[in-house]
Amino acid sequence: MKVFPNIENLQHYQDLKDQTVKSSDKFGEFKRQSFKTFLEKGLPVSGKGNERWKYLDLRSLVKTKYKLLEDLNKTDNKFSPDVIFLQNAISIVNGQVDSKILSSMKGIKVLEVDEIDIGGVADNNEDGMIALNSSFFIEPLCFRITEDFNYANLNIVFSGDSEGQRLDCPRLFIEIDSGVEVTINELHVSPSADVLKVSVLEIILQEGSKVLHNIVVNGSKYSKDFLFTRISQNKNSYFKSVSYSDAPSLGANDIKVCMNGEYSECDLRGLYFTTGSSQFNTHVVVDHNVPYTKSNQFYKGILTDNSRAVFSGKILVKRDAQKTYATQKDLNLLMSKGAEIDTKPSLEIYADDVECFHGATAGHVDENTLYYMMSRGIDKDRATQILVRGFADEIINDISDKSFRKIAVEQIDKILPSLSFQ
């Protein structure tokens, strides 16, 4: 069954496009093509036939006519997260950034337009959301990380002011030079407003490079945060992603890794913590395109109140990708009767000499464990908090950057005491 995009809503984006199109835009042609794709796909709507989104209630996406905040100067830019002190920090406010900041960083080279294969890793045809970002991003950040940046941390902070009904489309394209090892921290601090943020990050790992990618999303109960991370790995490269996301009203952590070079390896981990009536979609795909590659997906969910989460993970092993080793696991802790998880691990294997494992669980806090903890004098609420923290720590402790990990830990510790577990 074909899913028809919402016509009235598309007209709104057509108008928006007509207002914002500029002849001088160096990505003008790409954006025009992307918008055509967007018109075909529309914003995602839940329903049969739309595997990625079918378990979520996405009606609020098409109800609101989101506007672009085009001129950076228009924003009051009051918001400055206290993490800006971080070294090598890029602050993206309302989806926009002044790319001049990059020129001050040693080892980072801004790419010329003809060096940028924008959309080469993140395919517009994959999802309407990606096409939307490709149609409306203002100024993408496109750069190459060279060996002069080796072993350093790059911090990217996404924030925004609280003017609502705004569409933010941050776009990044990063190329990692051969043999370079780098940590990329991505912090999303959502404004307390109905802001639809669709972020697309493309990373190309050249031969032998290594990226530790840490993501923290501090959602707000009004924000809609959709993060798309698209990775292309060349030979002998290593990519590790650890994400922590808490409770935007609606959001997604959507990762796709293409293993395009032999002996490359990726390790994808994440924790989604949903509260209130938030909805969160975790969609992870690893494409094993060549032989001798290895991947791991390990995700966990903590769901409270009436929140809802979806995990759909896929391991695709192409015919030639012999000797693939791939694992996938999704474990969920349901903390209330009203919380709901849909978890859908899947394997699609065309090669015959591979090892693949997958599994998923969803359960409540174990009564025996609670009894054990309480028998040591710890009251039920505290025992539950310790259990939940322990469950979370298995993922959080993998955030490679210590100060960045602290942001996630503090966020969890802030939320935990405010929750009542039934």
Next chain:
Amino acid sequence: MQLGKLLTIENLVASVTETGEKIIKDVSLSIGYGETHVIMGPNGGGKSTLVNVLAGRSSYTLDSGRIDFESNNLISMTIDERARAGVFMAFQYPSEIPGVRPWQFLKAATDSHRKSEGLPEYSVRDFSKIYDSNLKEIGIDSELMKRSLNDGFSGGEKKRNEIFQMMMLKPKLALLDETDSGLDVDALKAVGNAVNKLRDDRRSFLIVTHYQRLLDHVKPDFVHILIDGKIVESGNHKLVKKIESSGYESFS
């Protein structure tokens, strides 16, 4: 001055909540300060149920009877309140808790105890000192305690860890639920020594066991035989010998 009883159980009847099956049919028992009691009996006789009822496990329902712990009505207290009042249970099957480090867990437990006694929390330094010295005494490798609590511990390591927690929390009444089963000779000795060291005229023990072996290390003041939910005989340590030689059949 004569001290009163630490624990008094009167005509206790308890059943499994889910099935309604009666396990404890009529048990009366009192434990004085400083006494060590042992409960022996065949499988299914209600030994583990009895100590779990004392600790407050919710899967059992108390049908009748009363349990007084010092001046408190134990039945009206939650599991954690009982623990803070001084009841400790060394579990037969301790839970594995992923992601929770033994140190954090015991610090939280100790803090809860101190708070209810109106005492300030231990500093990390002071706590670590006590923690490390007890760990050494019970013979647990500190590397093991870097793992999650009980996660990947062998049966013997789990039991030692239970006794370690008892040493840390210094309860008034320690319930040992088959702590000796699955222990090798050295571990048995370590557990026995730890119990003996904690024995004084204020602290009491209720030990559930199948075997005489732990009792070679820990000499009990009283021995009770629990069969089919009732204490059919009580006596001193000589009763253990009688069981070893003629089994439980002569008591039923």
